[in-house]
Amino acid sequence: MKVPVIPHQRLPELLRAMPKAELHIHIEGSLEPELIFALAERNHLTLPYASVEALRDAYAFTDLQSFLDIYYAGASVLLHEQDFYDMARAYLVRAAADNVVHAEIFFDPQTHTARGVPIEVVVNGLYRACADARTELGISASLILCFLRHLSEDDAFATLEQALPLQDKFIGVGLDSSEVGHPPEKFARVFARCRDLGLHLVAHAGEEGPPAYIWSALDVLKVERIDHGVQAVHDAQLMQRLAAERVALTVCPLSNQKLCVFPDLADHNLLQLLEAGLAVTVNSDDPAYFGGYLNDNFTQLFAAVPALNAKHAYQLAFNSLEASFVPQADKNAWQHQLKACFERFADHQG
C-alpha cells in the first residue's frame, strides 16, 4: 500500500487506532500489582510487600534475571482456574481497548506445576478466558506454551507430556526465562518432538544473548519467529538472512528499556532493524512490570525516535498480522481493516 502522509502530531492517535496483533506477551507478566494483592487475599496468602505501592516500588530492574526473580514470585498467587481466567481476562480487556485484534499469549506452565498447580488448571483457565474474549470482547486469542530454559530438557519433556491431553488448547511452544548460558540447542530434542506434533515453534533469542543463539534457534530448533532478536544487529550475515527469509522478530521496546538492553528508548535499534528489511513487530512482553501495554510501547517508542513515521507504523502493524499464526483469510481481513484505518486518517486531514 502507498501509505498516505499523516502529520506527525496525529501519529499517537493513529498508532492507538490501527488494528494490530500482539505476538509476544507473557500472561504472567500482565499480572498487575493490584491483582496480585487481590489474588493473595482471595487465596489466603501473605506477600512479602506491605502494599501495592511497595510492590510497584520494587520494579527497578538492572537486567533480565533481576526481573525474572520478582516475576516468578508474583506468579505464586495463582492457584485456581479462576485466578488464571481473571488474569487473562484483565489482559484481554486491555488489549481489546488498544485495538489488538489478535493476541498470541505465552504461558509458563512450569512456574505453576512446580508449586503443585495441575497443568489443566492453568490451561483451562487461560483457554476459557480466550474463548470468552472472542465472543464478548471481539478479540481473537490463542495460547503458546513456553518451556523455561533455566530448567532441563527432561523437565521440558515432562511438561510436554502433561500438556499433550490439552493439545487442542494451545497452538505452539516457545522458550523463555534466563537466556545467557542456556542456548537453544539445549532444547533440540523437545522442539523436534513438538515439530512432529504439528505445533508452531518460537523462541526467545538475542534479547541479552549473542547472535549465535538466533542462528541456533533458526537452524537447530527450526523456529518460525524470533522473540526479541535485537542483538542480530551485531551480525551482518544474520541480518541478511532474517531479511531474506522475512523471519519475524517480536521486539519489545519498553521491556528492552526497563531491562537495560538499551540505555534509553531513544537508543533502541528497532528503526535500524526495520530499515534493514526485517519483519519487525512491536509487543509488550510483560506489560504490568515494564510500564505499558501495546499502545504505550508504540506511542513511547515513536515519541523517543522522531524518525519513525506513519509508513513505519503501517509496516509494523502489517507485519504483526502477517507473522501471526492465523489462517490467511483472517490476515487478509485484518490487513484490509488496517488499510481502511490509514485511509480514514488521510481523509480527515483537512
Ligand SMILES: Nc1ncnc2[nH]cnc12
Ligand atoms: N523478557 C523475557 N525474557 C525471557 N523470559 C521472559 N519471561 C517473561 N518475560 C521474559
Ligand SMILES: [Zn+2]
Ligand atoms: Zn518475552
